[in-house]
């Protein structure tokens with residue numbers, strides 16, 4: 122198994138798809154390596170590309186605020202990353218070929234972290250990690266267990282900024298995430 126240091130070095134040097142040509146920074150991930158809870162978005166946007174950290178724009182601020190309401194912070198108890206580690210131009214959805222080129226880094230991050238709970242942020246991550254016909258409007262907040270890991274998805278924070286009427290749904294999903302954490306990995310809240 123690789124170490125975090127070796128994995129991150131490999132990822133930062135990656136040139137396996139064309140996103141390498143237009144990126145400013147590779148956005149590897151952020152959070153304690155002991156976190157039992159993992160949040161996964163689709164790919165870096167402009168601010169993330171410039172700063173090299175996931176979810177640092179307006180959407181990221183909203184996400185951090187919402188997660189703080191259920192006692193979660195990236196400094197303390199969750200790890201956050203994306204399906205693709207380099208910014209797709211104009212923030213378009215990452216292509217399947219780009220996802221395929223990059224997903225191995227996520228599998229290795231998950232192998233090292235061994236999360237108990239994985240929360241997909243938006244449809245793209247849910248399609249990739251939960252099931253290929255995932256319907257976010259219908260299925261957000263539902264749980265699926267695979268190999269002892271509990272997966273769910275919530276609306277992407279950028280979507281909530283565009284349509285704040287969906288926030289109550291997300292608050293309900295977050296309360297369910299807090300309950301699931303208390304059930305399967307209560308040490309997160311120690």
Ligand code: URA
Nearest residue numbers: 162163164166175176
């Ligand atoms: N959107 C994402 O999916 N990921 C980020 O890191 C930022 C915005």
